[in-house]
Amino acid sequence: MAFYLLIPNLLTVAMFASLYLSIGFLAAAVLFAGIAPVVTLRLALLLIMTNVVGFCALLRLEILQRKQFALLHEERNQNRHLLKEIAHRKSLEAQLRMVAERDALTGLNSRSHFMKRAEALLQRSRLEKVPFSLFMIDVDHFKSINDTWGHTHGDWVLTKIAEVCAQSLRPTDVIGRFGGEEFVVALPDTSPKDAQTIAERLKKKVAELPLQEGMNELCLSVTIGIALANSEEDGLESLITRADQTLYVGKRNGRNRVEMSRDSC
Numbered sequence: 180m181a182f183y184l185l186i187p188n189l190l191t192v193a194m195f196a197s198l199y200l201s202i203g204f205l206a207a208a209v210l211f212a213g214i215a216p217v218v219t220l221r222l223a224l225l226l227i228m229t230n231v232v233g234f235c236a237l238l239r240l241e242i243l244q245r246k247q248f249a250l251l252h253e254e255r256n257q258n259r260h261l262l263k264e265i266a267h268r269k270s271l272e273a274q275l276r277m278v279a280e281r282d283a284l285t286g287l288n289s290r291s292h293f294m295k296r297a298e299a300l301l302q303r304s305r306l307e308k309v310p311f312s313l314f315m316i317d318v319d320h321f322k323s324i325n326d327t328w329g330h331t332h333g334d335w336v337l338t339k340i341a342e343v344c345a346q347s348l349r350p351t352d353v354i355g356r357f358g359g360e361e362f363v364v365a366l367p368d369t370s371p372k373d374a375q376t377i378a379e380r381l382k383k384k385v386a387e388l389p390l391q392e393g394m395n396e397l398c399l400s401v402t403i404g405i406a407l408a409n410s411e412e413d414g415l416e417s418l419i420t421r422a423d424q425t426l427y428v429g430k431r432n433g434r435n436r437v438e439m440s441r442d443s444c
């Protein structure tokens with residue numbers, strides 16, 4: 180019986196060892212102790228019984244261990260599967276966020292994401308009582324760029340202008356593609372004078388952009404309308420409207436210009 184307990188994982192080994200010892204013990208008892216046949220029979224029955232009990236107990240233990248191992252194996256597989264599923268969902272979430280927050284062509288903030296970020300910046304500027312400027316930037320004669328060189332070149336121009344904006348503005352400024360060939364920039368902690376300087380620099384950089392082959396005749400330019408948040412009631416929407424109106428003043432005044440909203444001066 181002790182073998183079944185001492186060698187719990189090797190049923191056949193334990194069984195043979197126990198049987199060998201029981202038979203040896205019985206033979207030794209008969210040969211050297213000269214016990215009576217009835218006692219021998221009783222001893223044999225006792226040994227058989229202990230062997231059967233030990234064998235059954237160990238068999239059951241082994242079956243339980245196998246089941247436990249199978250369950251553990253299944254659990255590990257499920258965990259692995261779950262981890263894969265979590266990683267997949269995370270990547271899907273990131274992709275969805277990317278689609279919702281980024282403009283597919285330029286990689287800038289989408290209009291809705293820009294509004295969210297700019298609103299937060301505007302609130303913060305108000306709390307900190309610092310000036311807040313907003314640019315509306317529109318590519319001049321963009322329709323004729325598309326018509327002359329095709330939409331692929333038009334798209335390329337938009338991408339390059341987005342790059343210029345991202346490179347020449349501060350990391351704290353938020354740039355978005357407002358739609359079509361129109362961009363919007365929120366500039367926290369920027370006075371009207373600084374805004375004018377930054378916009379002029381941006382306009383100049385766009386004009387200096389190296390163009391694709393065959394586009395040499397193109398004079399690429401943008402018109403920029405600037406509005407400054409000047410009162411507690413001035414929300415982001417009305418600020419955008421003012422910047423947009425100012426932009427169209429610039430368009431009427433001949434394009435390729437920076438125009439400052441009159442109530443921002």
Ligand SMILES: Nc1nc2c(ncn2[C@@H]2O[C@H](COP(=O)(O)OP(=O)(O)OP(=O)(O)O)[C@@H](O)[C@H]2O)c(=O)[nH]1
Nearest residue numbers: 317318319320321322323325330333334359360430
């Ligand atoms: N290639 C390309 N063109 C676009 C995209 N979105 C809008 N457009 C085009 O941009 C052009 C905008 O034209 P308009 O609104 O007339 O403006 P414009 O020709 O730039 O004229 P002004 O703004 O007055 O200087 C339209 O022809 C649109 O089809 C885009 O993602 N890619």
